[in-house]
Amino acid sequence: MIEVAHLTKRYPGRVAVDDVSFRVNPGEIVGFLGPNGAGKSTTMRILAGYLPATGGIVRVANHDLATESIEVRRRIGYMPESCPLYGEMRVDEYLRFRARLKGVPRSKLKARLADVKERCGIADVGSRIIGHLSKGYRQRVGLAESLVHEPELLILDEPTIGLDPNQIRLVRSLIADLAQRHTILLSSHILSEVEMTCRRVLILNKGRIVASDTPDKLRRRMEGEATVTAEIEGPQAEVEVALRSLPGVSEVTSEGIGPWRRYTLRAARDGDTRADVFGAVAAQKWRLRELHQESATLEDIFVSLTSSDRAEVRQ
Amino acid sequence: MSAFFTLWRKELTTYFLSPIAYIVMIFFLVVMGVIFSLLVSVLADGSAGVTVMNLLFGSPFFWMTMLVLVPVLTMRLFAEEKKSGTIETLMTAPVSDTAVVLAKFAGALSFYIFMWLPTAFYIFVLWFFSADMLPPDPGPMLGGYLGALLIGMFYLSIGVCSSALTSNQIVSAIITFAVMIVLFLAGLLDYIAHGEWVRQVSAYLSSYSHMLEFSRGMMDSRPIVFYLSGTALLLFATVKIVEARNWK
Known part of the structure; x- marks a missing residue:
């Protein structure tokens, strides 16, 4: 589903993503884990077609991101970190606008909207103004938006950030539910979350992948x-x-x-x-x-891989 | 193409979801109403050598309003999306940068046209209440509205461009206002400058005198080409600026 080879993103004076290569197979849930500033968001923004890479090749569903950006974007549902929405619009209005923008035909619009609202648990707030919704609802509207065109791949950047524990559980179970139909790449700096939801973990530090395996195997390998x-x-x-x-x-x-x-x-x-x-x-x-x-928790592994002195050694 | 229309519709409806649009429209209609009542009183005096459309489109009140309204209409377009982060969802949707820029421009232009519509009522008032019941001369009328459209397009594209430059709406409004003022005042140099070349250049830029000519019913192709090409150039620059998020 995703093939990334030697992806690099350079900003003047610093390297945000440094020669990252990985694959995500169809149907997988893969978690990006890393401390703040490790390059998770930058990598996701590049995959979603928002930022161009300085170097490297990204292919999504056999389309090259550099030359067929629109084709790739058609197949991706992307939820940015802060889950930005148009606060002045109503939920239905917003979802309808986004669905049309992403090319959902008018005849299927109603069914798609009803489906994503049902799955994300926002069927009862359709006529509310987004700006008046609580953070948890807004997050779910964002998720519904990213699903609305039935993308093959979901890219969710910190989907549970800023939510209270109940809302986090709701969003997590929602993601687990989505995993049956979509390939998912999500990022988080919360370890237990990735451990719970993802079948494979990529640990990023300072723009490099320092580990990539299932949570279980990582644990075994580590300790x-x-x-x-x-x-x-x-x-x-x-x-x-x-x-x-x-x-x-x-x-x-x-x-x-x-x-x-x-x-x-x-x-x-x-x-x-x-x-x-x-x-x-x-x-x-x-x-x-x-x-x-x-037994070693993912937290131990994370700390040992990303604390600056040992990360260098492991490289 | 359908993405363009979806975006355009969203841009236009967003105007009506914010109070700014209503304030702008009320402000515009109050000023145009004042201009109209002045115009009627001038006509009632029977002063010689003035035409209706000249007074309607050439008045300093009209220009003051234009210079204030355009930045207010355009400052939001990109700046707000950048501030709130929605630019990221917008640019990761399967739409081209060009479609986004054109849709935003078209949305602002549609609102601008919408704002002008009620003024058509003045013409009917003049027609029905003038003593001789003659229909107004179509030349100056069409010319006046064409001028308002062309100049509006040009100024709005300045606004679209400056909105793409910043994530701060106030900064965007100030840039637009400053550029418009400079262009407008450069146009007035025609009346005061001594150097021949200064006056020639200034005549090309002078929106004020272009508008007077349009509202006299004179359709000179030079200002038409100037405004259309200026608009195209600015929108092209905007597309490049939007793409340039990539360079940072």
Whole structure:
């Protein structure tokens, strides 16, 4: 659906997008993740045909963006970051205008409008003036607008920014629903959101793609080791020796005063160290009151890939 | 093509969704009404050597109004879209930059024409209430309206162009106003300058004297070509400016 090769966007004095290449297959939901200023919006604006690239090739549905911009734009539903709308128009009026502009024939207009309003949950605000709507409704009008011509590809730039938690859940479930019919590329700087909605994640930092995989695989790839925490009552030196001798454990630290101490273990990910810890404690008749293993979240991966010192190393 | 008409219709209806359009229309009609009543009183005195259309289109009141109205009508066109970000949804729709510029210009021009329509009523008033019941001379009448149309097109295209330059409506209005004032005053140099070439150049630019000639029923092809080509040039420049978002 999207093929991007060596995409570069240069502004005087800085590079916003630096040699980015990726593919999005039909039917995929792909999330762009990155800190603010990583080049997510710029890349999306280029894909939507708003900004031209300085270099590189972008093909959408087998049309070259540079030479067949109008053809590409016909196939894309794009929602910019701030979800700009004409505040003085009514919802129906706006959707009808946009549908006509995007070439929806007059005969299908009514059905299309009813369909997108139904799917986006704005059927009851059709005659309201957009400027008077709440942010959540406006966001949904923006989404409805981007769907109105049944595009093959949806590009949504930060679709849930500025919404309250309830509205975020609504928009998320809406996106998940849309994924059945459209290919979706969305951006976000909220990790849990991308983790929840996207099947594949592209992590951008400083205009480059630093990682591209499913959230699960990224997690696995990132952390070869897991962290196990246990609170044990027993003689400190003996406990530490016992823990260190467990298979796969590379490092044990402890903290706390008194009989209960908190031990932190670095352990290999394959196999579950927790059972071994319990076995060791039980064998010595020590007492155990807490035991858990932390797996790396997408957040850890994100931080490690995009914090400036390590990102360079990984390149 | 259908995209152009969709955009044009949207531009025109947007005028009627904002209070500015109504204020502009009321202002324009009040001024034209004052001009008309002055004109009727001059006619009632029976002064020699004046024609109706000359008074209607050539009055300083009319020019003051034009110079204020045009920037107000055009300042919004691109500046507001840039400010609110809707330019991004607009330019990512499957429409060409040229269609967008032409539709915005056509929208402003349609509103301008709409604004002039009620003044046709004056002519009927003159016709029905003049003692001899003669129909007004069609030459000056058509000439006057043609002049208003051509000069309106030229000035509106200045406004469209300056609106594309900035995201601030006030800045756009000021640029339009400044360019119009300079052109208008350059036209007046014809009456005061000494240098021969200054006067010749100024005669080509003088909207004021062009309008007087049009409203006398004289259709000189030079000002017609000047306004049409000027409009085309400015709209072409606007398309280039809109495309130039790409260069930054």
